[in-house]
Amino acid sequence: MIEVVCAIIVKDDKILIAQRSEEMKLPLKWEFPGGKLNEGEDEEQAIIREIKEELNVEIIPLKRLSSNIHDYGSFKIKLTAYLCDFIGGEIVLLEHKDFKFVKSEDLINHDFAEADIPFIEELKTLV
Numbered sequence: 001m002i003e004v005v006c007a008i009i010v011k012d013d014k015i016l017i018a019q020r021s022e023e024m025k026l027p028l029k030w031e032f033p034g035g036k037l038n039e040g041e042d043e044e045q046a047i048i049r050e051i052k053e054e055l056n057v058e059i060i061p062l063k064r065l066s067s068n069i070h071d072y073g074s075f076k077i078k079l080t081a082y083l084c085d086f087i088g089g090e091i092v093l094l095e096h097k098d099f100k101f102v103k104s105e106d107l108i109n110h111d112f113a114e115a116d117i118p119f120i121e122e123l124k125t126l127v
C-alpha cells in the first residue's frame with residue numbers, strides 16, 4: 001500500500017485545491033496537494049517537502065486529520081490529511097495544471113480523486 005499525505009491549506013476560510021495534470025495518474029482530478037512518503041521520512045516532513053516541491057510555498061502542519069484507505073484497482077493508497085497553515089510564498093504550479101481556493105461547501109462541485117471523497121464531508125464541519 002502506498003502511503004500518501006495531503007495538505008488542507010486554509011487561507012481566508014477557503015481551502016486550497018489543485019488539479020492534476022494530463023500527464024499524472026488520475027489526470028485532471030482535483031486533489032489536496034501532497035504526495036508519497038519517502039523512506040525515513042515522517043508524515044510532517046513529507047508534507048512540508050511535497051508542498052515546497054509542487055507549489056513552491058511554505059506551510060506548517062497543524063493537525064493530523066483522518067486517513068482513508070482506498071483501492072483504485074491497480075494501486076491502493078492510505079491517504080492522510082493534515083490541516084496546515086500557509087506561512088509564505090507565492091504559489092507556482094510546478095506539477096499541477098491549476099489551483100484555486102474554495103469554500104468547504106463548494107468542494108463537492110469539483111471532480112475529486114475518489115480517495116479524497118470522505119475528506120469533503122469532514123471538512124464541511126471543520127473549515
Ligand SMILES: Nc1nc2c([nH]c(=O)n2[C@@H]2O[C@H](COP(=O)(O)OP(=O)(O)OP(=O)(O)O)[C@@H](O)[C@H]2O)c(=O)[nH]1
Pocket residue numbers: 004005006024025026030031032033034035036077079113114115116
Ligand atoms: N497528493 C495527493 N495524491 C492523491 C490524492 N488523492 C489520491 O488518490 N492521490 C493519489 O496518491 C498518489 C500519490 O501521490 P503523488 O502526488 O506522489 O503521485 P505522483 O505524482 O508521484 O504519482 P505518479 O508519479 O505515480 O503519477 C497518486 O497516485 C495520487 O493519484 C490527494 O488528495 N493528494
